[in-house]
Amino acid sequence: MKLSYIVPVYNVEAYLDKCLQSLYNQSLELSDFEVVIVNDGSSDNSIEIIEKYRTLYQNITLIEQTNQGLSVARNNGIKQAKGDYILYVDSDDFLIRESIPNLLQKAIDLELDVLRGEYRYCDEAGNLLLLDDTKRHRYRYSYKIIDGDHLFQCIYCKEYYIPLLLIKRSLLIENRLYFREHVYFEDIEFAFKLSLLAKRVMYVPIVFYIYRLRAGSITRNLTSKKILDLFSAIKELKSYSRMIKYPERTNRVLEETVTQLTVYLLISLSTFAARDRKELLKQLDLKSISSLLVFGNMKEIIVSVLYNMLGTSVIWLLSPAVKLRNGLLK
Structure with missing residues (x-):
């Protein structure tokens, strides 16, 4: 199996259908990928949406857990995944149609540890916002095979969004690289540790991920x-x-x-x-x-x-x- 999507879900009934549909709008054979959904104790109608997709597609694995947070959900997803590569997708975000196959094939053909793509923001209603081109200085590294030092120094540009990375699953498993649990901002430390391990990295300046700006997001509602x-x-x-x-x-x-x-x-x-x-x-x-x-x-x-x-x-x-x-x- 080539790819495992890992999708943590917690009370996202308003966005989940669009998220899951975007995973299947990629022209990938069902046998080539799986969708590992981790229901983190949702109390809304998210589970009904998940079950609807489970009746339509046989490549969905559902993990149920009590509410323990995003990092625990992601870790449980890693342990269940079987794909050669992992892509984390937050359940209020979605993917661009037909954007994944070429990125995935490039990662496989070049035996990459990490492939980093690009993103755009959308508003809460899903309307795309203007493309943020402030990080264009990383474009000079496009399509070059680099190491993890350059990933951290030149490609992240201090945007440690883990869902922008196609990651070789064996790299995580063999090095026991998991997210610190029960904390927010877990992406920051994980991204740095990943850069220490990665030997073959490529940045591809193709927008594939749409990041939804929500009023209740972690960085917009600090407790x-x-x-x-x-x-x-x-x-x-x-x-x-x-x-x-x-x-x-x-x-x-x-x-x-x-x-x-x-x-x-x-x-x-x-x-x-x-x-x-x-x-x-x-x-x-x-x-x-x-x-x-x-x-x-x-x-x-x-x-x-x-x-x-x-x-x-x-x-x-x-x-x-x-x-x-x-x-x-x-």
């Missing part, structure tokens, strides 16, 4: 739990740069990623009520991030400079500015 998990991911990345000697460019990208994520964390903390903010700061060892690189867009540069000067006091300085901005946007 205290998500803040703590984000900081945990930041600390993990920071620790890698201390433990192992990486190429200079890899270390630079690690530090840039830590800076961007920390800026995002600081701005997010500034939106919390003062009492909640103080409570979170007691749990966050931000002193371990002694300083940030001064780079990026103007917002990142300003926040980095202020953090380097003021430490966590910058959060109180940011709070009125962020509230004013959010109020104007509303």
Whole structure:
């Protein structure tokens, strides 16, 4: 079997039909792929939609689990999958029609560990948004076989979206590479570890994945739990740069990623009520991030400079500015 789609499902009845239909709009023989659906304790009508597809197609495997989160669902999917390659598909997203066969065949023919494609955003209703061309500097690596260092340094562009990767399943199994469970932002650490393992990587600048922007997504609705998990991911990345000697460019990208994520964390903390903010700061060892690189867009540069000067006091300085901005946007 060539391909295993792994589709975690949790209360996505409004989007699931389009997602699953897109997996079958690829002109792949049913014997060449499977769809591993992990129902993560959905309480809506998602299971009815899944059962409808199971009556239509015999290549669907359904795993039922109590609600344990995306990372557990993905890990259970890996253990069940049988395809040579794995493609994770979030159940509120969907694939471009007829986009997968050529990408999959290229990965097989070239014996790639990882093939990275491109994506577009759509709004909550599924309408495509303007193509984001801000990462065009990775285009120079198109169709070249590179290694995992270059994947991390030049291709991710700090977009650690695991569903954009066709991954050789044996690479995950043999190296016991799984997602850290019961946490948010699990893609960040997983993507970095994957880049350490991959030897044959190719970037193909073809849009195949449509990422749906939802009001309730992880990055748009930060809770205290998500803040703590984000900081945990930041600390993990920071620790890698201390433990192992990486190429200079890899270390630079690690530090840039830590800076961007920390800026995002600081701005997010500034939106919390003062009492909640103080409570979170007691749990966050931000002193371990002694300083940030001064780079990026103007917002990142300003926040980095202020953090380097003021430490966590910058959060109180940011709070009125962020509230004013959010109020104007509303």
